[in-house]
Amino acid sequence: DAGVTQSPTHLIKTRGQQVTLRCSPKSGHDTVSWYQQALGQGPQFIFQYYEEEERQRGNFPDRFSGHQFPNYSSELNVNALLLGDSALYLCASSFPSGRANEQFFGPGTRLTVL
Amino acid sequence: SQQGEEDPQALSIQEGENATMNCSYKTSINNLQWYRQNSGRGLVHLILIRSNEREKHSGRLRVTLDTSKKSSSLLITASRAADTASYFCATDSWGKLQFGAGTQVVVTP
Numbered sequence: 433d434a435g436v437t438q439s440p441t442h443l444i445k446t447r448g449q450q451v452t453l454r455c456s457p458k459s460g461h462d463t464v465s466w467y468q469q470a471l472g473q474g475p476q477f478i479f480q481y482y483e484e485e486e487r488q489r490g491n492f493p494d495r496f497s498g499h500q501f502p503n504y505s506s507e508l509n510v511n512a513l514l515l516g517d518s519a520l521y522l523c524a525s526s527f528p529s530g531r532a533n534e535q536f537f538g539p540g541t542r543l544t545v546l
Numbered sequence: 547s548q549q550g551e552e553d554p555q556a557l558s559i560q561e562g563e564n565a566t567m568n569c570s571y572k573t574s575i576n577n578l579q580w581y582r583q584n585s586g587r588g589l590v591h592l593i594l595i596r597s598n599e600r601e602k603h604s605g606r607l608r609v610t611l612d613t614s615k616k617s618s619s620l621l622i623t624a625s626r627a628a629d630t631a632s633y634f635c636a637t638d639s640w641g642k643l644q645f646g647a648g649t650q651v652v653v654t655p
Binding site: 436463465467469471472473474475476477480487488490520522524526533534535536537538539540542 | 550579581586587588589590591594634636640641642643644645646647648
């Protein structure tokens with residue numbers, strides 16, 4: 433049973449560029465959440481997708497957008513990259529919210545913005 | 547902003563000792579979860595405690611929750627070198643996890 437997978441593992445971009453990160457949820461999960469983790473900090477919630485719609489959003493600007501596909505996989509897009517966007521981006525999958533449940537995290541994508 | 551705040555920020559112990567870390571939060575929760583992270587990699591779920599529970603055990607882990615004080619604690623008994631990691635508490639509000647800054651635990655042989 434494959435867990436949560438993310439690609440790519442590492443990415444280097446320059447300021448102003450755009451980036452797309454990808455996530456495949458754990459088998460049987462239909463909800464995907466994205467988190468940003470700066471060095472030395474805890475993960476910060478970006479948004480959550482369920483049934484191909486953004487259901488919850490954290491305090492992130494519109495430069496951060498996402499998408500969920502019919503197979504439940506998801507993409508995170510960040511436009512007009514800033515140096516401060518350098519972080520580990522984590523994807524987590526779960527069953528629909530409304531039930532107390534754990535989230536399963538992928539290994540993350542480390543984004544460096546130069 | 548971060549919902550949970552862990553204390554201490556860092557903890558260094560020897561193998562066989564117990565490690566205790568605390569978490570405080572600000573708003574009402576559905577449940578509280580603890581996660582472990584090794585060397586900046588993905589998080590591993592350790593234990594979930596619901597808002598109507600006071601204590602929960604899983605192997606060498608013991609978690610308590612005091613909703614009146616908005617606090618939780620994680621106890622790792624008989625620690626091992628492999629327990630070296632960062633530990634995060636996360637409050638769960640309808641699937642949205644809000645993490646603290648974490649406690650870095652180093653277990654030396």
